[in-house]
Structure formats: C-alpha cells, structure tokens
Amino acid sequence: MQITQLTAFDLLDQIKKRQLTARDAVEAFLKQIDKHEKTIGALITVLPEYARERADQIDQMLADGRDAGPLAGLPIIIKDNLCTQFAKTTCASKILIDYQPPYNAHVVEQLEKAGAIIIAKANLDEFAMGSSTENSGIKTTRNPWSTDCVPGGSSGGSAAAVAARMAPVSLGTDTGGSIRLPAAFCGISGLKPTYGRVSRYGLVAYGSSLDQIGPLGADARDIALVMNVISGHDARDTTSVPESISPKPDYLTKLDTPLKGLRIGIVKEYQSSDGIDPQIVAAIDQATKLYEQMGAQLVEVSLPHTQYAVACYYLVATAEASSNLARYDGVHFGYRTPNPEDYIDVYSSSRAEGFGDEVKRRIMLGTYALSAGYYDAYYLKALKVRMMIRQDFEKAFEQADIICAPVAPTTAFRVGEKTSDPLTMYLSDIFTISANLAGIPGISIPAGFSRDSLPIGLQLLGNYFDESTILQAAWQYQQHTDFHRQIPAGFIEQ
Amino acid sequence: MSDLNYKVIIGLEIHVQLATQSKLFCACPNRFGDEPNSNVCPVCMGSPGTLPVMNKKAYEFAVRTAMAMNCEIARYTKWDRKSYYYPDLPKNYQISQYDLPLSQNGNIEITVAGEQKKIRIRRIHLEEDAGKLLHEGNVGFSQVDLNRTGTPLMEIVTEPDLSTPEEARVFGTELRTLVRTLGVSEANMQQGQMRLEPNINLVITKDGKQYKTPIAEVKNLGSLRALERACAYEIQRQLADWEKTGVTMETGFKSTRGWDEQTGTTVLQREKEEAEDYRYFPDPDLVPVVVEKDWLDAIRKSLPELPIARRARFQTQFCFSEKDATTLVEDRATADLFEQALSLGAPVKVLCNHFISFWAMHANQRGVSIAELGVSAPRMASLAKLVGDNKINNTTAAALAEKLLTCPDDPADIAQRENLMQVSDASSLEKILDEILIANAKAVEDARTPGKKQQKAFGFILGQVMQKTRGQANPQVVNQLLQKKLAEKN
Numbered sequence: 001m002q003i004t005q006l007t008a009f010d011l012l013d014q015i016k017k018r019q020l021t022a023r024d025a026v027e028a029f030l031k032q033i034d035k036h037e038k039t040i041g042a043l044i045t046v047l048p049e050y051a052r053e054r055a056d057q058i059d060q061m062l063a064d065g066r067d068a069g070p071l072a073g074l075p076i077i078i079k080d081n082l083c084t085q086f087a088k089t090t091c092a093s094k095i096l097i098d099y100q101p102p103y104n105a106h107v108v109e110q111l112e113k114a115g116a117i118i119i120a121k122a123n124l125d126e127f128a129m130g131s132s133t134e135n136s137g138i139k140t141t142r143n144p145w146s147t148d149c150v151p152g153g154s155s156g157g158s159a160a161a162v163a164a165r166m167a168p169v170s171l172g173t174d175t176g177g178s179i180r181l182p183a184a185f186c187g188i189s190g191l192k193p194t195y196g197r198v199s200r201y202g203l204v205a206y207g208s209s210l211d212q213i214g215p216l217g218a219d220a221r222d223i224a225l226v227m228n229v230i231s232g233h234d235a236r237d238t239t240s241v242p243e244s245i246s247p248k249p250d251y252l253t254k255l256d257t258p259l260k261g262l263r264i265g266i267v268k269e270y271q272s273s274d275g276i277d278p279q280i281v282a283a284i285d286q287a288t289k290l291y292e293q294m295g296a297q298l299v300e301v302s303l304p305h306t307q308y309a310v311a312c313y314y315l316v317a318t319a320e321a322s323s324n325l326a327r328y329d330g331v332h333f334g335y336r337t338p339n340p341e342d343y344i345d346v347y348s349s350s351r352a353e354g355f356g357d358e359v360k361r362r363i364m365l366g367t368y369a370l371s372a373g374y375y376d377a378y379y380l381k382a383l384k385v386r387m388m389i390r391q392d393f394e395k396a397f398e399q400a401d402i403i404c405a406p407v408a409p410t411t412a413f414r415v416g417e418k419t420s421d422p423l424t425m426y427l428s429d430i431f432t433i434s435a436n437l438a439g440i441p442g443i444s445i446p447a448g449f450s451r452d453s454l455p456i457g458l459q460l461l462g463n464y465f466d467e468s469t470i471l472q473a474a475w476q477y478q479q480h481t482d483f484h485r486q487i488p489a490g491f492i493e494q
Numbered sequence: 495m496s497d498l499n500y501k502v503i504i505g506l507e508i509h510v511q512l513a514t515q516s517k518l519f520c521a522c523p524n525r526f527g528d529e530p531n532s533n534v535c536p537v538c539m540g541s542p543g544t545l546p547v548m549n550k551k552a553y554e555f556a557v558r559t560a561m562a563m564n565c566e567i568a569r570y571t572k573w574d575r576k577s578y579y580y581p582d583l584p585k586n587y588q589i590s591q592y593d594l595p596l597s598q599n600g601n602i603e604i605t606v607a608g609e610q611k612k613i614r615i616r617r618i619h620l621e622e623d624a625g626k627l628l629h630e631g632n633v634g635f636s637q638v639d640l641n642r643t644g645t646p647l648m649e650i651v652t653e654p655d656l657s658t659p660e661e662a663r664v665f666g667t668e669l670r671t672l673v674r675t676l677g678v679s680e681a682n683m684q685q686g687q688m689r690l691e692p693n694i695n696l697v698i699t700k701d702g703k704q705y706k707t708p709i710a711e712v713k714n715l716g717s718l719r720a721l722e723r724a725c726a727y728e729i730q731r732q733l734a735d736w737e738k739t740g741v742t743m744e745t746g747f748k749s750t751r752g753w754d755e756q757t758g759t760t761v762l763q764r765e766k767e768e769a770e771d772y773r774y775f776p777d778p779d780l781v782p783v784v785v786e787k788d789w790l791d792a793i794r795k796s797l798p799e800l801p802i803a804r805r806a807r808f809q810t811q812f813c814f815s816e817k818d819a820t821t822l823v824e825d826r827a828t829a830d831l832f833e834q835a836l837s838l839g840a841p842v843k844v845l846c847n848h849f850i851s852f853w854a855m856h857a858n859q860r861g862v863s864i865a866e867l868g869v870s871a872p873r874m875a876s877l878a879k880l881v882g883d884n885k886i887n888n889t890t891a892a893a894l895a896e897k898l899l900t901c902p903d904d905p906a907d908i909a910q911r912e913n914l915m916q917v918s919d920a921s922s923l924e925k926i927l928d929e930i931l932i933a934n935a936k937a938v939e940d941a942r943t944p945g946k947k948q949q950k951a952f953g954f955i956l957g958q959v960m961q962k963t964r965g966q967a968n969p970q971v972v973n974q975l976l977q978k979k980l981a982e983k984n
Contacts, residue, residue, distance in 0.1 A: 239781060332638075370577075
C-alpha cells in the first residue's frame with residue numbers, strides 16, 4: 001500500500017519497525033500536497049523545510065535507539081488558529097495575515113514532544129466562524145469528493161487535507177460543530193472532546209466557553225492515538241480538567257472491547273426533524289440496526305430543549321467572540337490600516353479592512369447581546385437555556401451510555417449555495433451545537449454515501465469525559481463497515 | 495444669601511496596587527521602574543490564544559485587606575470582562591469583578607480632631623491594571639509600555655460618609671497605613687501604587703429648601719494633599735456654580751474632572767448623561783473562585799495587629815502622644831523596629847525619646863522611614879541602654895546616633911573607642927571639680943549664697959566640668975560632689 005493511504009497507526013508501526021523512515025513519510029505527504037493543493041486549497045502554510053528537518057532529527061533519534069515518542073515520525077496538519085512560533089498563524093483572516101505568535105500552543109508542544117511532525121497549517125473559516133470554510137479570508141477549500149462542493153467548516157482545511165490524504169491525521173477546533181461537520185462532509189472521522197479535556201492554551205479564541213481542539217483522521221483508532229498525546233491537564237488553562245477530577249485514560253485500551261449491553265440513545269426530537277435529507281435518516285437507521293446486531297441496546301432519550309440550541313449558541317458564541325476579537329485593533333499586533341486619521345481611526349479602519357463580513361456580523365450580534373438593557377433578555381437568557389440543554393443531556397445519559405444522531409441535515413452543499421443566506425448556513429450545525437453548549441464529547445464517523453456519492457456522517461455523543469466509549473463504539477462500527485476506508489478518486493497514488 | 499448652609503458629601507474610590515511577586519494573571523514580575531516592555535509575556539501582552547491564570551496571593555492580599563476593614567468575604571466570586579478600547583489595554587477588555595466582588599459591607603474608623611467616625615466600605619474587588627502610554631518627544635506617535643499591564647489592582651469603594659476634605663485625607667492616610675501594616679502594598683503614591691478618586695457633591699439648604707449639586711468625580715489624585723485640596727476646591731466651585739446657574743443633580747449631569755496641581759483647580763473632562771456601557775460579562779477563560787473556609791480562617795489568624803489597635807497601645811503602654819503614635823504606626827516596619835528594640839531590653843522612656851527626637855529627625859531629613867535608616871534594632875537598643883545605664887547622656891546619644899548611620903559598629907564599642915563613655919567615677923571627677931573650684935572663687939562664692947545668682951553659679955560650674963570632660967561627666971555625680979564640696983568649705 002502507498003504511504004499516503006496508510007492509517008496513522010500503520011504508518012507509525014512501519015516507522016517503528018524501521019521499514020519506513022520519518023523522512024520517507026514526510027516526502028510522500030509533501031508530494032501529495034504538491035500534487036493536490038491547487039485543486040483542493042486546504043492549506044494556508046506548507047512547511048517543507050521545517051518538516052524535513054524534524055523528520056531527519058527523528059530518524060536520527062530512532063537510529064540512535066532513543067525513544068522519539070509515541071507519534072515519532074507522524075506527519076500531521078493543524079488548523080491555522082493554533083499558535084506556532086515557527087509558522088504564521090493567520091486564522092484565515094486578513095487581520096492576522098502576517099502574524100507570527102511568540103509561543104507554541106499547548107497541543108503543538110505536546111505533538112512535537114511526542115515526535116509528530118507538523119507539515120502544514122490548514123485553512124478555516126475566518127476565526128473559525130462558519131460551516132463551509134467559504135468565510136476564509138485567504139482561500140476557498142474544495143471537497144475532495146466533489147470539488148464543486150464545500151468541505152464543511154470551520155475546520156474545512158483540516159478535513160479536506162485528511163480526505164485528500166495530504167496527512168494521515170489533522171487537528172481541528174470545534175465551537176459549534178466545526179470538527180464534526182467537515183469530517184462528515186469529507187468522509188472521515190473527527191472528535192470534539194469534552195470541554196476541558198484538551199488545553200485551549202494557544203488556540204486563538206472564538207467562543208471561549210465552547211471552543212475545543214480535537215483530532216481528525218481516517219478512523220477512531222487514529223483519533224485515539226492523537227488524543228493520547230494532546231489531552232490532559234495544563235495549568236495554563238484553568239478550564240482544563242485536573243487529573244484529580246478526571247484522570248486522562250489511554251484511549252486505545254477500550255477500542256476492542258465488544259459493545260454487548262451498550263445502551264445507545266436515539267433522540268426522540270430528532271426523529272421528526274423537518275428538512276433533514278431522507279438519505280441521511282436511512283443511513284442513521286442502518287447504523288443503529290448494525291449496532292443492535294452487535295449487541296447494543298437502543299433506548300429512546302429526549303432532549304426537549306435542543307430546539308433552542310441554535311438560537312442559544314448564536315448569543316453565547318457571538319457575545320464571547322465580540323470580546324475575544326476586540327484585541328485585533330491595529331495597535332498591538334496584526335494588520336494596521338496604512339494611513340489612519342487619528343487613533344480612533346486606527347481602530348475602526350484596521351478592523352473594517354481586516355475582518356470579513358461574517359466576523360463583523362458576529363461581532364455586531366455579540367456586542368448587541370451584551371449591551372446595557374439587552375444583557376438580561378439575550379445573554380442571560382441564553383445562559384439559562386444553556387443550563388437546560390446541559391440538564392437534558394445529564395438526564396439522557398442516565399438512560400443511555402452514548403447517543404446516536406445525524407451530524408448534519410444535508411451532505412456537502414455546493415460552493416456558493418448558502419453564502420447569501422447566513423441563517424440557512426447556521427442551520428447546518430443544528431445537530432452539533434448542543435454538544436458544545438453542554439460541553440459533552442462527540443465524534444463524527446463515515447456511515448455511507450448519498451446517491452451523488454457524497455459522504456454521510458454519523459454522530460455519537462458521549463457523557464462528560466467519556467471519550468473512550470464513543471471511540472470504542474466508533475471503532476467497533478468501523479470493524480463492520482468500510483466507509484471510512486474509502487478514498488476519493490484521484491487521491492490514490494497509482 | 496441670608497439663610498444658606500450646606501453639607502458636603504464625599505465618597506472615595508481608591509485603587510491600590512498589590513505588592514505581589516508576580517502579576518495578577520501571569521508569572522511576569524510585578525515591578526516598577528524597569529525598562530519599558532521588559533516585564534511582559536504573551537499573556538499580559540494579550541497575544542491571541544493566551545489564557546489568564548489567577549494569582550492566588552493577590553486574592554489573599556485583597557482578602558486580608560477586606561478582613562481588616564471588617565468586610566463580608568464572599569465564598570463564591572467570579573471574574574468579569576469590562577470592555578473599552580484604549581491603546582494601553584492590549585485585550586481591549588479589563589478583567590475585573592462586576593456583580594460579585596470578593597468582599598463588601600465593611601467599615602473603618604477614623605479620628606479627626608479627636609472625634610471618632612465610622613466610614614462604611616461598600617465593596618473591595620480585584621482587577622488588572624492597564625499599561626502606560628508614553629508621549630515623549632514630538633515624534634507624531636505615542637508609545638505603549640506594558641510593564642504595568644496585569645498588575646494586581648485592588649479597588650476600594652466607600653459609602654459617601656466623608657463630610658470634609660480633612661476627613662477624606664485622614665481616611666486616605668488611615669488606608670495607606672493599613673495596607674502597609676498588612677504588608678499588601680507599599681502604597682507609594684508617587685509611583686502610583688495608590689490612586690484616589692473622590693466623588694463630591696453638596697446638599698445646600700436655602701430658605702428652608704434643599705438643593706443637591708451634581709456629583710463630580712475627580713480622577714486619579716496622586717497624593718493625600720491633592721485629595722484634600724481637590725475636595726476643598728470642588729466645594730467652593732460647586733457652591734459658586736449653583737449660586738450662578740442653579741443647576742442641580744436633577745437638572746445637570748454627573749461630571750468627571752481632572753486635578754491641576756499647578757493652578758490648584760479641577761478641570762472638566764466630560765459630562766455624561768448616562769453610565770458608559772462596558773458590556774460586562776463573566777470571563778469564560780477563568781473558572782469561578784470558590785473560597786474555602788479553612789483558607790479564610792488561616793488568613794484571619796495571620797492578620798497582624800491593626801494600626802488602630804497598635805496606635806492605642808503605643809499611647810497607653812508607651813506614653814506616646816497621639817501624634818507621635820500615629821507617625822510611628824504609619825509605617826509598620828518602624829513600629830516593629832521600635833518593639834523589637836524594646837524586647838531587646840531598651841528602656842522604654844529613653845527609646846521613645848530617641849524615636850521622636852533624633853531618629854525621626856534623621857528619617858525626615860533623608861525622606862525615608864526610621865526603619866529605612868539602616869540602624870538595626872539591636873544597635874538602637876544598645877544606644878538606649880547606654881543612656882539608661884547612665885553610661886552616656888542624651889547629648890552623647892544624639893552624637894552617637896549620627897555615627898551609627900554610617901558606621902556599622904555597636905554604639906557601646908564606638909563610645910568606648912572614642913572615649914565617649916560618661917565619667918561617673920567620683921575620684922576622677924572630684925579632681926577635675928577641685929581644679930575648677932579653685933580657679934573660680936567668685937562662682938563658688940555665689941553658689942554658696944542663697945539668692946538669684948546661686949542657680950546660675952551652679953550651672954556655670956557644671957558647665958565647666960562638662961567642658962573639661964568633653965561632655966562625658968555624669969551630671970548627677972558631679973552635682974552630688976559639688977553639693978558636698980560646697981557644704982564642706984562652708
């Protein structure tokens with residue numbers, strides 16, 4: 001099998017057995033990037049020199065018989081809202097177009113310590129605001145399954161890159177579905193961990209109480225491998241969970257445990273959802289049937305407040321964003337307007353010229369929601385609804401071990417199809433947003449293809465800090481299906 | 495103008511920088527006077543992706559202060575973001591505490607002209623300080639120094655219980671003494687470690703009717719004197735304004751004013767119709783603070799004796815005047831030094847005398863506190879003991895004190911070495927006295943004759959002995975000897 005088609009697990013195995021060098025791996029993926037980046041547009045920065053240098057170091061360590069870490073030699077692509085001292089971190093925004101951070105994100109430190117090699121930084125919707133990656137201020141990313149279609153967003157670059165086998169795994173971030181939606185659209189697996197499981201230190205904030213970093217890859221095992229490295233407590237993020245409250249497990253150990261007796265919740269309210277593609281409903285039904293055959297037990301659960309999730313999200317996330325993005329003012333870092341009239345104009349013109357429309361829209365929404373006289377009616381109300389959504393899940397997880405749901409109401413839509421209608425675009429996240437509001441983990445895995453050969457995703461939601469069970473359920477499903485092994489035509493090396 | 499009187503209403507908002515090692519939300523040194531932008535890191539520079547981590551020591555310092563001001567300490571608090579755009583604020587929001595301050599409802603007692611008065615404290619909370627803009631040279635741009643960014647800042651808000659400029663100043667002094675005693679701030683006002691903002695207005699009664707003048711807030715006063723002067727100025731200005739325009743709180747706006755030290759006036763900065771919208775909301779990057787009872791108990795136990803109690807004790811136990819006790823206690827280190835010297839066996843009366851006379855004088859001359867003179871408690875005690883044991887007199891003590899400022903030796907050693915020890919040895923003094931008596935027959939004569947000249951002659955002979963012994967004669971011994979001699983020759 002070609003190097004670019006290998007899973008991370010197999011690739012690491014070959015490097016470990018010295019059947020393959022880290023340099024070979026890096027060269028193979030750089031070649032794939034070279035060949036396909038023009039059509040796909042998944043990447044903002046490619047780091048060939050940096051990657052080769054790192055690869056040679058790791059090969060040297062391995063040759064010396066030293067421990068080069070659990071991910072020694074694994075090429076990885078990370079979303080360009082994760083800070084790197086060695087490469088620009090643009091957030092796909094003109095306002096940070098030349099911004100080079102003075103430090104590395106926690107996950108970057110962890111990956112490098114583990115021997116992984118960051119070979120590129122991926123495109124996204126500007127500041128992770130969007131569901132299609134069309135809001136990137138830098139480039140449009142295409143879906144490898146159909147280049148007329150979007151890859152989903154906001155981690156569209158991270159998902160498209162893995163689907164196009166530019167790297168075996170990638171990191172994305174998920175605030176309202178930004179890992180799970182593009183994973184579904186691009187036919188790969190993607191995990192949003194529990195809020196607090198992975199340190200946000202070095203993730204450029206969009207909605208701080210919702211943002212979470214997670215891996216994307218071909219299958220659940222590759223995701224578990226990366227989770228073992230990036231998760232765990234970090235004193236620099238006070239919202240990251242202390243070991244004493246939830247010790248970090250080895251995510252690989254539970255994968256092969258059979259599902260017998262696992263209680264899978266089916267959400268009552270999702271059964272009657274209008275506007276959901278019947279092909280997706282059918283694929284989810286098939287999946288639940290398969291789970292039953294594997295010994296799981298289906299139970300109906302209710303999430304009565306889930307209908308308010310989108311509205312709640314667009315108040316909480318935008319309020320936080322309006323504050324988080326206040327620092328891009330042309331004074332301290334990033335883009336500054338060339339000829340300001342006075343210091344107020346440094347602010348207004350730098351921001352007017354630097355931010356794209358969607359970012360401005362969300363900053364205005366959030367500013368409005370936090371304004372005196374509106375705070376109680378909007379932000380405070382949203383926090384109350386958020387609490388109710390959280391309680392819905394707490395109740396549901398008394399009856400079920402995991403919850404099975406669609407990822408999105410449709411498969412990948414066409415580029416430009418929804419850009420003029422932000423509200424329709426917002427509804428793409430209707431099934432993913434609740435998990436962020438509640439803080440629970442969720443994974444998206446490939447569960448079939450539509451008539452026009454576009455991937456369909458299946459979402460498994462888990463209880464707080466119980467990523468292990470949804471990874472296990474995902475991996476077991478993948479033992480009985482091969483949707484996750486499909487690679488879009490044209491991306492397989494001949 | 496027949497029947498007019500008025501009442502002054504003053505409330506204070508005071509910002510105190512806490513003397514923690516590091517900043518409030520990052521590990522950068524919390525230090526004044528370094529090279530611009532040298533004590534900074536990605537967190538306090540507000541670099542994208544960074545997150546704050548609370549400095550527990552700063553929180554503890556604020557709790558200590560709140561306890562000393564009899565405040566209720568909250569068991570659950572949170573952090574809020576206060577949004578406004580200014581170039582010295584890199585995140586364009588300040589992390590502060592809005593609706594759940596770490597403490598509220600306290601009080602502190604002040605004494606003005608012998609009268610005690612309780613001033614209520616509305617709230618005490620913590621927030622991060624902003625950076626500084628430098629407008630140096632005519633270069634067409636300003637520079638930003640972020641060293642101060644993230645310094646822990648404690649905000650203390652009083653109820654409007656102060657009714658004279660003097661009370662405001664006394665309150666400020668009391669607070670400065672308190673935070674120094676607690677060891678939570680050096681409260682050096684020149685360095686901006688304590689900044690005062692009074693809110694002032696008047697309730698005027700004229701011909702039986704009441705009128706309230708619009709509230710003026712004077713920003714950022716950098717000294718206690720400025721506070722008193724600004725309040726006094728505002729009273730006169732508001733009175734004159736009202737007499738001229740009749741504008742009241744109902745018809746006018748709250749104003750923000752600046753203090754001009756040169757002209758001794760306040761200057762209008764802005765008048766606002768309504769409060770500025772800071773869009774406060776809970777900071778999602780910081781977990782709420784849950785305060786354990788054990789921790790609070792431990793802090794309460796560690797509180798030192800507070801200035802009010804210590805001052806009272808210094809008055810009753812050591813017989814200091816109120817003024818001297820206040821001066822001594824104002825600096826905790828000085829008061830500690832005093833008590834330390836005392837515990838080393840220094841006689842109380844002598845030590846008190848030394849502190850209020852030459853030690854205070856030297857400190858004043860150098861613009862430092864007595865504790866900062868560099869003379870240790872053992873050396874101060876030793877000096878006082880020399881006087882107490884009649885080995886030197888107070889004149890020699892004052893001279894020795896001056897030497898102690900530059901010489902590290904023990905005062906007893908210096909006295910010995912420089913032959914300053916008092917001569918109490920009767921036989922050697924007698925010899926000197928005899929010589930003087932022989933040489934001054936006229937004075938001896940006068941000293942023997944009761945009358946106006948007797949006292950003067952006594953003094954003259956004593957002075958002669960002192961001159962001969964270079965001030966080292968024990969006056970008591972000389973006196974006894976002289977009495978004896980005069981009686982003998984009679």
